[in-house]
Amino acid sequence: MTLVKILEILAILVGAFSGFIEARSKKMDVVGIFTVAFITAFGGGTLRDILLDKRPLFWVTHQEYAILIFLLALVAVPAIRTLRRIVSAKLLVTADALGLGLFSIVGVSEALSAGMPLFIASMMGVITGIFGGVLRDIVCNEIPMVLRDGKPYAICSFAGCWMYLLMQQAGVPADFSLWSSALAITVFRLLTWAKDIRLE
Amino acid sequence: MTLVKILEILAILVGAFSGFIEARSKKMDVVGIFTVAFITAFGGGTLRDILLDKRPLFWVTHQEYAILIFLLALVAVPAIRTLRRIVSAKLLVTADALGLGLFSIVGVSEALSAGMPLFIASMMGVITGIFGGVLRDIVCNEIPMVLRDGKPYAICSFAGCWMYLLMQQAGVPADFSLWSSALAITVFRLLTWAKDIRLE
Amino acid sequence: MTLVKILEILAILVGAFSGFIEARSKKMDVVGIFTVAFITAFGGGTLRDILLDKRPLFWVTHQEYAILIFLLALVAVPAIRTLRRIVSAKLLVTADALGLGLFSIVGVSEALSAGMPLFIASMMGVITGIFGGVLRDIVCNEIPMVLRDGKPYAICSFAGCWMYLLMQQAGVPADFSLWSSALAITVFRLLTWAKDIRLE
Numbered sequence: 354m355t356l357v358k359i360l361e362i363l364a365i366l367v368g369a370f371s372g373f374i375e376a377r378s379k380k381m382d383v384v385g386i387f388t389v390a391f392i393t394a395f396g397g398g399t400l401r402d403i404l405l406d407k408r409p410l411f412w413v414t415h416q417e418y419a420i421l422i423f424l425l426a427l428v429a430v431p432a433i434r435t436l437r438r439i440v441s442a443k444l445l446v447t448a449d450a451l452g453l454g455l456f457s458i459v460g461v462s463e464a465l466s467a468g469m470p471l472f473i474a475s476m477m478g479v480i481t482g483i484f485g486g487v488l489r490d491i492v493c494n495e496i497p498m499v500l501r502d503g504k505p506y507a508i509c510s511f512a513g514c515w516m517y518l519l520m521q522q523a524g525v526p527a528d529f530s531l532w533s534s535a536l537a538i539t540v541f542r543l544l545t546w547a548k549d550i551r552l553e
Numbered sequence: 554m555t556l557v558k559i560l561e562i563l564a565i566l567v568g569a570f571s572g573f574i575e576a577r578s579k580k581m582d583v584v585g586i587f588t589v590a591f592i593t594a595f596g597g598g599t600l601r602d603i604l605l606d607k608r609p610l611f612w613v614t615h616q617e618y619a620i621l622i623f624l625l626a627l628v629a630v631p632a633i634r635t636l637r638r639i640v641s642a643k644l645l646v647t648a649d650a651l652g653l654g655l656f657s658i659v660g661v662s663e664a665l666s667a668g669m670p671l672f673i674a675s676m677m678g679v680i681t682g683i684f685g686g687v688l689r690d691i692v693c694n695e696i697p698m699v700l701r702d703g704k705p706y707a708i709c710s711f712a713g714c715w716m717y718l719l720m721q722q723a724g725v726p727a728d729f730s731l732w733s734s735a736l737a738i739t740v741f742r743l744l745t746w747a748k749d750i751r752l753e
Numbered sequence: 754m755t756l757v758k759i760l761e762i763l764a765i766l767v768g769a770f771s772g773f774i775e776a777r778s779k780k781m782d783v784v785g786i787f788t789v790a791f792i793t794a795f796g797g798g799t800l801r802d803i804l805l806d807k808r809p810l811f812w813v814t815h816q817e818y819a820i821l822i823f824l825l826a827l828v829a830v831p832a833i834r835t836l837r838r839i840v841s842a843k844l845l846v847t848a849d850a851l852g853l854g855l856f857s858i859v860g861v862s863e864a865l866s867a868g869m870p871l872f873i874a875s876m877m878g879v880i881t882g883i884f885g886g887v888l889r890d891i892v893c894n895e896i897p898m899v900l901r902d903g904k905p906y907a908i909c910s911f912a913g914c915w916m917y918l919l920m921q922q923a924g925v926p927a928d929f930s931l932w933s934s935a936l937a938i939t940v941f942r943l944l945t946w947a948k949d950i951r952l953e
Contacts, residue, residue, distance in 0.1 A: 384708035385699055388679060399604070404799070406808045408606045416670045423672075470816045472823075479788060487892065492687065494696045496894045499785055508784035584908035585899055588879060599804070608806045616870045623872075692887065694896045 356528050357462055360535060361398070361411075362418075364455030368394040368485050369422045371448035373429045375493050387426040389492055394422060397456045397485035401477060405467045446546055449486055449498055454538035457482030457510040458531055461517055471518055478514035479507055482538075505545045513538035556728050557662055560735060561598070561611075562618075564655035568594040568685050569622045571648035573629045575693050587626040589692055594622060597656045597685035601677060605667045646746055649686055649698055654738035657682030657710040658731055661717055671718055678714035679707055682738070705745045713738035756928045757862055760935060761798070761811075762818075764855035768794040768885050769822045771848035773829045775893050787826040789892055794822060797856045797885035801877060805867045846946055849886055849898055854938035857882030857910040858931055861917055871918055878914035879907055882938075905945045913938035 372390030381389065395412050402410050412418050460481025464474040483499050483506070490497040499506045513534045520530035544550070572590030581589065595612050602610050612618050660681025664674040683699050683706070690697040699706045713734045720730035744750070772790030781789065795812050802810050812818050860881025864874040883899050883906070890897040899906045913934045920930035944950070 381699070382705050382708050384679070384711045385706060388683070388699070388707050391676065403603060403803060404810060404813075410604060413604075413669060413673055416673045419676055420672050469813060472820050473813055473816045476791065476819055479784070483788070491691060491891060492697060492699075497892060499781070499788070499892075505782050506785060507788050508782050511784045581899070582905050582908050584879070584911045585906060588883070588899070588907050591876065603803060610804060613804075613869060613873055616873045619876055620872050691891060692897060692899075 356531050357459060360455050360531060361459045364452060364459055365394040365398075365418060365422070366425075367448055367451045367455060368397075369425060370429065371445060371452055371486065372489050373426065373433055374445045374448065375489055375495065377430060377433050379493050383426060383430065386430060387423055389489060390422055390426060391419065392492060393452075393485045393489040394418075395485070396488040397460065397481040397483075400484050401460050401463060401481045404477065404480075405464065405469075407467070446498075447543065450539045450542040450546070452486060453482050453506070453510055453542055454513065454535040456485060457514055457538055458517055458535040461514040462531060465518070465521070475511065475514040475518060478517075479510045482510040482514075483507060504550065506542065509538050509542040509545070512541065556731050557659060560655050560731060561659045564652060564659055565594040565598075565618060565622070566625075567648055567651045567655060568597075569625060570629065571645060571652055571686070572689050573626065574645045574648065575689055575695065577630060579693050583626060583630065586630060587623055589689060590622055590626060591619065592692060593652075593685045593689040594618075595685070596688040597660065597681040597683075600684050601660050601663060601681045604677065604680075605664065605669075607667070646698075647743065650739045650742040650746070652686060653682050653706075653710055653742055654713065654735040656685060657714055657738055658717055658735040661714040662731060665718070665721070675711065675714040675718060678717075679710045682710040682714075683707060704750065706742065709738050709742040709745070712741065756931050757859060760855050760931060761859045764852060764859055765794040765798075765818060765822070766825075767848055767851045767855060768797075769825060770829065771845060771852055771886065772889050773826065774845050774848065775889055775895065777830060779893050783826060783830065786830060787823055789889060790822055790826060791819065792892060793852075793885045793889040794818075795885070796888040797860065797881040797883075800884050801860050801863060801881045804877065804880075805864065805869075807867070846898075847943065850939045850942040850946070852886060853882050853906075853910055853942055854913065854935040856885060857914055857938055858917055858935040861914040862931060865918070865921070875911065875914040875918060878917075879910045882910040882914075883907060904950065906942065909938050909942040909945070912941065 369390040372393035373386060376386040376389035395418075399410055399412070402408070457478045461474050461478030463481075464477035465471075469477060483497075487497045487499060516537055517530050517534040520534065521527070569590040572593035573586060576586040576589035595618075599610055599612070602608070657678045661674050661678030663681075664677035665671075669677060683697075687697045687699060716737055717730050717734035720734065721727070769790040772793035773786060776786040776789035795818075799810055799812070802808070857878045861874050861878030863881075864877035865871075869877060883897075887897045887899060916937055917930050917934040920934065921927070
């Protein structure tokens with residue numbers, strides 16, 4: 354199994370988790386919660402595959418992904434209820450930041466290996482990174498996180514995607530550039546959120 | 554004409570009708586109303602066809618569907634104005650419940666005949682069933698019905714899709730399983746709505 | 754370069770500009786502003802290409818479009834801040850009306866040359882014309898302009914698309930019918946907006 358696949362599975366789990374948290378706070382029923390988690394986890398990658406015209410979609414050939422999220426929904430819902438009391442909004446922002454980093458880098462890497470030019474690949478990374486969360490927020494009738502708090506968001510993904518692209522051009526080993534740039538996006542986003550840094 | 558095609562046409566008519574009602578209450582102009590009806594009627598099936606990569610889309614090869622809805626828009630708008638005075642919100646919930654049942658079962662059946670595995674087919678059914686209504690509500694700036702009233706919604710579609718899939722596996726005649734599971738979804742949704750049943 | 758291509762580039766520029774204005778008023782960071790501009794400029798055409806199954810997408814083969822919008826974002830943001838003080842909401846409505854006209858006619862013309870039947874082509878025009886703006890408004894958490902002010906909107910696009918289709922059938926030179934019907938949509942929309950004309 355390649356590192357990209359592992360990162361994708363991690364991204365799906367984190368995306369589903371942030372879907373659970375937000376859907377739960379809207380008092381949706383268990384299938385509603387699952388549907389929101391499913392949309393958040395697979396939305397970005399599905400858009401990427403549609404834009405690149407890759408079929409069958411990755412979650413069609415791997416139905417175990419969808420079943421896994423369904424089983425997680427049954428377990429996670431009571432768990433989140435307990436967790437929320439302790440950590441409040443921080444949990445959602447952290448899960449969302451992890452998802453932003455992982456989805457962006459998987460997106461840019463898939464776009465690059467599909468032969469997209471560099472700038473387009475970076476945009477595909479940003480779109481894949483933010484789209485699942487935007488869908489989650491729109492379906493849950495929230496202002497998308499990309500503009501909710503007025504702090505850097507899309508720019509973290511954009512910077513990380515270019516960090517990845519430049520490392521690839523410079524001949525850095527693929528595994529290292531994948532991990533490190535995904536991590537960089539997450540850390541950058543969490544730092545600007547915690548320190549209340551604003552770009553204006 | 555197969556039963557699936559008939560159910561699809563019924564679903565389109567019901568979907569368009571729920572679009573008329575909601576767009577009308579937003580005081581949109583007649584083409585705006587038509588556009589919302591069009592999106593509600595064809596949104597779920599279009600997403601299903603894009604996910605399954607089926608082209609040309611069903612409403613491209615059958616332009617009579619779109620023309621029919623356009624003609625209905627001219628007739629239905631004054632009719633709804635009168636009807637609404639009598640039945641209020643009930644009409645929208647009923648039309649939406651009928652659409653949920655019909656679209657879900659058409660979706661799961663098309664996904665199955667496109668060779669999708671069972672669990673994916675059930676998810677396609679749920680997505681096709683709820684997507685048109687979600688689009689309608691998002692475009693009309695309403696909270697999607699899937700979470701508006703806190704009552705079972707997606708789970709009705711999910712249960713009905715599995716009822717259909719199990720009947721198919723058990724060798725029940727296709728026509729009977731199509732009709733009965735679409736009906737089951739609609740009745741299930743309307744019952745939980747009327748009796749104020751909540752899953753928590 | 755054909756006239757359709759020129760109109761498309763104009764539409765992209767105008768669409769991006771209306772995205773800048775709205776994202777700016779939401780205090781998004783520079784990449785957020787760029788992303789909204791990107792979605793507004795390419796959303797309608799991307800949906801059209803997906804519905805027509807045309808790949809690669811036009812903004813993938815022309816990465817200079819995306820780069821142009823990125824550079825414009827850097828320049829336009831301070832410019833808009835100054836402009837807004839003078840012209841307020843009028844600027845957004847004007848940019849949106851220009852985009853409506855240009856995108857609609859490019860959409861109907863591409864659908865026609867892809868062999869779509871007339872009525873479907875007119876619907877593709879309307880969808881391409883309004884979709885970018887609807888996406889822009891949804892991502893920015895605004896009520897879509899198509900229903901924001903209760904004045905004719907979709908119907909302007911619809912009328913202009915049929916004006917184009919009828920001119921084509923009547924053998925009017927393509928260039929003239931392209932320009933004039935795009936202009937007609939914009940003028941029609943701005944007139945009804947300025948004169949406060951309502952269809953009911």
